[in-house]
Amino acid sequence: MSGFVEGQVDPAFRAVREVFEASFADGANAGAAVAVFVDGRPVVDLWGGLADTRAKRPWLRDTPVVTYSCTKGVTATAALLVAHERGVGLDDPVTDWWPGYGVGGKDSTTLADLLTHRAGLPVFERPVSTADAADQRAMAARLAEQHPVWKPGTEHGYHALTFGWLLGEFVRRHTGFTVGEYVRRNFGDQLWIGAPPEIAEQAARVGAPPAADQAWTDPAPISAATVAEMARAFRDPQSLALRASTNPLGSYNNPEVLAGGWPSTGLVTTARALARFYADLAAGDLLPADVLADAVRERVRGRDAVLTLESAFGLGYMLPSENMILPETARPTAFGHPGAGGAIGLGDTANRLAIAFTPNLRRDWLSGDRRAYNLIDAAYGAL
Template sequence: MSETVNGWVDPAFRAVREVFAADFADGRDLGASVAVFVNGRAVVDLWGGVADERTGRVWERDTPAVTFSCTKAVTATAALRVAAESGSDWDEPVTSWWPEFGVADKDSITLADLLTHRAGLPAFDRPVSAAEAADPAAMAARLAAQRPVWEPGSEHGYHGLTFGWLVGEFVRRRTGSTVGDYTRRHLGADLWIGPPPDIAERTARLASPPPDQQAWTDPGPIAPETVAAMARAFRDPDSLVLRATTNPVASYNKSEVLTGGWPATGLVTTARALARFYRDLVDGTLLPPTVLAEATRERVRGRDAVLLLESAFALGYMLPCENLILPAPARSTAFGHPGAGGSIGLGDRENRVALAFTPNLRRDWLAGDRRAHDLVAATYAAL
């Protein structure tokens, strides 16, 4: 284990290293990094394993990784920062800054609705290519012309890909910059939503475990009937969850997708940089404390119309729920966002914790993946 894991931990947090190393020893990780800040101070900075199993390229200190929906918290923060700086109210209609959006019964939708997945636009109504997805203005225009699949504000459902182009349009129209450009200037220079080709080339290559390790075998606290309904939905190409998460159809191992700057799922970064982002959120550097306090207040909780299980959201940040299962000490105070396959970014204003985990072996926690959960648990046990 010692040969696989590199980096440093504060002695008080050695259990985090033990959990991280055990996941490599047991085959739960291929390559990964984890970083933790407490009270603004780095206490964990670890990495190890293989960045590309085809070539054997090792995971180095600055190997970036795709973080999937961890991106949403970064995009949301960009929008919240722009709103605070411009004096915009997230409860004002979207049409106040995007007039073309107010068609097809969408005139009442607010920025808060976009941030809390209540807009009723979780999927595109026709196929979109990866090349088209690189044009944020065109993607936003497509969504502006669509009719919601449910009455806006009446329920919430995960906008897996569309979230980024909807919320990102607020940033683009208010600043003239894409979310990716704005993020690197104001939120973190190593947070790439649309990395340049050289960074895309160094990004860890994603891999999947064998089929027998992908079955949903450990639903934990989720009712079996909910797991069964989710399994059926993921087998149905017409289901809302597949339409919301697989269009555009693309491989995140391809440079075209990585450099395309998808603002809901395209963040490429290190665990260190993502944890630093949450550190800067928690300490008031990125958002005024009063804004962050309001932005992390629970807005919606309940059955997700897309995911079919319980989800809970503040303004763009996910809160502990069936889709973000956290150990008990973190459940009442943590916020952040998980990403497909096991990545996570997490902040906690009360306990002054910031944590990120970025793996390249894509697992699903419903299939027994507890990597991020156990790293969070070890961190809180050491506080």
């Protein structure tokens, strides 16, 4: 039964379950999971619906699913931990550790620029295949030889796919590991950036509703003019927005894509594991408290050169903005990253809260849709 919800909820957080159940009743979800931790303790662990609507396969307790750009928060944490442990300065030139990177005026680029989407490399200039994308060295070499779209550090624009391979090269050059390998060794064995065959087989099948249902259904607080500008950009094959998000292009139901370990968008995990990651992060178990505090400090905010709407970033973590719309109660202290399919991973050190929502049905084409918003609102309301 597609509307059936299983799992446990602390009585104080029963409103989260009510919101979650309602999302199946009104057809907003096909299959999904949500998890909430407070003070490191699980208070919500729910799942339901269908992992595969075609095969009528139910969503089980440990069903993983690709979480798209939620991956970026995990990848950024890996880079921050490596920088801390290896004593690499955030404002040191990338060419200090990647000598060939300085082509075309990129020699002033810093690690902070990579983390804040200011590198000026939001697109791959040549087509990238699925096989190419599985090779961290090759992807890095492509980016090293490119000229930037803007002078690094002068503006920010969402590096939808390139973000992961840029930071992946930092991790690889300092540890010898891919981001996926480093994450599983240090952060959790259910965070797969590079899913083995048995995990890809268990993963929920992602899909989208009819095109008419994919429009942004509730634009507030984004202006209608901004929504229209974004819509035009995603219809224009020459726009940075479309080019940044469609090369490499591959189905996230393809085991080869899931195995490729795309470090911007390829994280396959459960809501429980993603929320646990943010709970551990907020508790200081993954990064020292001062490193995390600096990382969630706002570094950039304003019109995004790629997406055309407002975005805001700390060091790799997205902050509340038009590109991550959060309830008012969450805005002052929440950080994390949404994913294009509606997923989100969120941490909050002030409220000792961590939340993850992982659906398999893509709805609104802006990341962070109302399903996540409503669940986050209910969780904060229970504190």
